[in-house]
Amino acid sequence: MKSKQEKIEIEQKEKLISFLLDELKIKQNKESTVCIDKSDVSKIGMSIKEIITNIYILNADYYLTIKDKSPSDDFSRYWTVQLLSPCLHYFSNKKESKVIKRNHWIQFWIPVSISICALAASIVALIL
Numbered sequence: 001m002k003s004k005q006e007k008i009e010i011e012q013k014e015k016l017i018s019f020l021l022d023e024l025k026i027k028q029n030k031e032s033t034v035c036i037d038k039s040d041v042s043k044i045g046m047s048i049k050e051i052i053t054n055i056y057i058l059n060a061d062y063y064l065t066i067k068d069k070s071p072s073d074d075f076s077r078y079w080t081v082q083l084l085s086p087c088l089h090y091f092s093n094k095k096e097s098k099v100i101k102r103n104h105w106i107q108f109w110i111p112v113s114i115s116i117c118a119l120a121a122s123i124v125a126l127i128l
Contacts, residue, residue: 009057012046012050012054013054013057013058014090015044015045016046016051016054016055016058017058017063017087017090017091018091019040019043019044020034020036020064020081020083021083021087021088021090021091023035023036023040024083024088031082032082032084032088033067033080033081033082033083034080034081034082034083035078035079035080036051036055036075036078036079036080036081037075037078037079038075041075048074048075052073052074055079055081058087059081061086062084062086063083063084063086063087063090064081064082064083064084064087065081065082065084066079066081067080067081067082068080
């Protein structure tokens, strides 16, 4: 089970990815580059520090590449990031992962349940 802090970090990462994908759809940029500046901070719904931290985390996790940024790590100048394949397909991959987990769960518990019922029936048959 994930801790509260991990859930918050995932939520922030997903907010930023969602914003970046929305901006990419609006701009229809074939190079998958998105510019972020101070005016976008309110749209994202996080503080500047949280946005910058999450950009660096996504960069380290190979979700995006930082092309251009402010030298002082703030939004005094716009940031340009290029979205990589894991970022572009993040939500579809997440949905697919949930389906796979559910299928594994079903594939495990149906045979186990049938086996338990068969064992119980065998025990009842031996007693009677």
